[in-house]
Amino acid sequence: MLLDYGYFNIFQFINPYSRDKLVKWLRDEVAAVRRDYPGSPVSLVAHSLGTFLVARLIEEETAFSFDTVLFSGSIVNTDYDWSKYLDSYRVKYVANYMAKKDIWPALASYIVKGAGRAGVDGFESTHVSLFQHLHSKYGHSDYFNPHTFKELWLPKLVIPQRQVIETLSGLLVQAKTLLKTSPESGDCHVRVRMFYNAGDTTFRQFPGMHAATSKEVRYSEEELDYALTRESALGAVATCPPTFQAAFTTTPTEWSALDESQPTNGRGDLIAAVSARLFSISQPDAPAIGMVALEVLEAGDHNHAKQAVGAKPLVPKLSEYVVTACVGIQALFPEN
Known part of the structure; x- marks a missing residue:
């Protein structure tokens, strides 16, 4: 299921109230999925600003748990404590796909409080269920291609x-x-x-x-x-x-x-x-x-x-x- 928050400009991005509104939107959307598919495992695939929203959602909504969380172009802070959520089974598995030529995580970390460079530098947390991969030639959105979807991401979403x-x-x-x-x-x-x-x-x-x-x-x-x-x-x-x-x-x-x-x-x-x-x-x-x-x-x-x-x-x-x-x-x- 594709969740689309629509166009979000740079001025909205730096406005904390606009970001809070998007987190609430995501919370409502996930709640609707859980209601419509009771008992089914829920996984999240997020890119760029979406990774920031998902990280906030996991922190703030303790009633939610997720099977796999998959990030690309992440602007989440590198010190995000994934071990806390993995050890408590709030999240079962995390995959962070990084791109060496991605300039946006660095820019986000300068202009938005709480944002970071996890899409380039990776997360500091170490856990057996945290997977991180750096592509030396990719930029911010280069993971969006048929090879990535079919051979990297889809298998991760169907296997425990x-x-x-x-x-x-x-x-x-x-x-x-x-x-x-x-x-x-x-x-x-x-x-x-x-x-x-x-x-x-x-x-x-x-x-x-x-x-x-x-x-x-x-x-x-x-x-x-x-x-x-x-x-x-x-x-x-x-x-x-x-x-x-x-x-x-x-x-x-x-x-x-x-x-x-x-x-x-x-x-x-x-x-x-x-x-x-x-x-x-x-x-x-x-x-x-x-x-x-x-x-x-x-x-x-x-x-x-x-x-x-x-x-x-x-x-x-x-x-x-x-x-x-x-x-x-x-x-x-x-x-x-």
């Missing part, structure tokens, strides 16, 4: 974000705990991410659905933008471990433990990789609708070969963990 990221974070803890049982691989880093089927036999990284045990091994922008195809999976090129072939098979899982003789299949610091496909519960033999991939990466200043030897016997157990996580995630997907 918080439950998925909590499952992936739990998977990380399990994997790290298991690796610590081996003296050789105990210091290894672990990271995990989820792909979805974008159609045309192409899988893409699900925005925000990734986690890592260390800042050192967080996924790069290149890795997160990587398009996984059958050809790239079979060739194990770029950032694609060979286990990603699981996305294109009907077998429950495939995995591969890498040793010192194969250090360049995807990444030079890759020790082991495990993946399992996500499939439709009603159509288990159909092509995969997604995939979860877990990677074990060497710790700096450690011997790659020793870590690989230590991790290799643990790979089957890691595979069990990934499959179990996939079963839980599959139950969250709406059936087609």
Whole structure:
């Protein structure tokens, strides 16, 4: 449902009474949606001034709760306390899409009290259910394109974000705990991410659905933008471990433990990789609708070969963990 507050000029923007009037308008509109669709989860997608209004609404209207809140071109202050609302489940998941070439958040922060640069600098708050992405070439409204709507925003609005990221974070803890049982691989880093089927036999990284045990091994922008195809999976090129072939098979899982003789299949610091496909519960033999991939990466200043030897016997157990996580995630997907 599109909510349009109409034309709002710069003089109205700097007038606090005009802004208060818009917050009241938004409060009434959301109340009407909740009344017309009782019990249904409500998500909000806001741009520019809309992000300011939504942030005010969440602060002031404690009776409202939201599933996903998605911002682009945000003019909200960077110190907005998302953790407060996420921890209390007032909001279940937040996605903030930033643009490096966006000049309006900086301008808003100078002329409007309480406005800020979250659309460029991001929010200071850190939370497992707060996702932030900076596009280095985008301006204020450049996220408004078919690719963004179809492949970035729509999936975020139909999948229970918080439950998925909590499952992936739990998977990380399990994997790290298991690796610590081996003296050789105990210091290894672990990271995990989820792909979805974008159609045309192409899988893409699900925005925000990734986690890592260390800042050192967080996924790069290149890795997160990587398009996984059958050809790239079979060739194990770029950032694609060979286990990603699981996305294109009907077998429950495939995995591969890498040793010192194969250090360049995807990444030079890759020790082991495990993946399992996500499939439709009603159509288990159909092509995969997604995939979860877990990677074990060497710790700096450690011997790659020793870590690989230590991790290799643990790979089957890691595979069990990934499959179990996939079963839980599959139950969250709406059936087609």
